[in-house]
Amino acid sequence: MCNESLRIALDRLTRAPLKPQQRMFLLRCHVLQGLYHSLVLGEITAGSWEQLDRMVRMVVQKWLYLPHDTPVEFFHARARDGWLEVPRLRYTIPPLKAKRMTKVELSTDRVMQTV
Numbered sequence: 001m002c003n004e005s006l007r008i009a010l011d012r013l014t015r016a017p018l019k020p021q022q023r024m025f026l027l028r029c030h031v032l033q034g035l036y037h038s039l040v041l042g043e044i045t046a047g048s049w050e051q052l053d054r055m056v057r058m059v060v061q062k063w064l065y066l067p068h069d070t071p072v073e074f075f076h077a078r079a080r081d082g083w084l085e086v087p088r089l090r091y092t093i094p095p096l097k098a099k100r101m102t103k104v105e106l107s108t109d110r111v112m113q114t115v
Contacts, residue, residue: 002038006031006052010059020063024084027060032087039089040096049090056086 009031013023039049057075061068064084077083 002035002042002044003048003052003055005038006035006055009034010055014059014063023063024060024086027056028086032056032089035089036093036096039093040100044093046090049093053089056089060084060086 010027013026013031016023018026035052057072060066060075061070066074073083075084075086076088077085079085
């Protein structure tokens with residue numbers, strides 16, 4: 001489900017007549033942010049997160065005409081350090097899931113406390 005929706009969103013961004021900077025902004029601020037909801041609530045394995053990360057890196061590599069031996073860290077390091085700052089789902093989603101479960105546990109609603 002998430003794999004297919006991400007692929008469709010990346011394909012749309014690739015076909016859109018945008019500059020690479022505009023594509024990167026839309027990827028970081030809209031596409032991946034929109035995917036977080038289904039990734040946090042869904043049952044997805046760490047291998048699936050890594051597969052989604054690889055898919056994003058391949059498309060970014062294509063958009064920016066980067067060589068095939070570009071280090072993974074180049075994609076995920078902070079922008080103020082001169083890198084691309086693409087969120088790595090493998091390390092972004094688990095803390096979001098934990099935060100979500102903590103909020104459910106601390107809820108004052110009796111039904112949520114029972115769950």
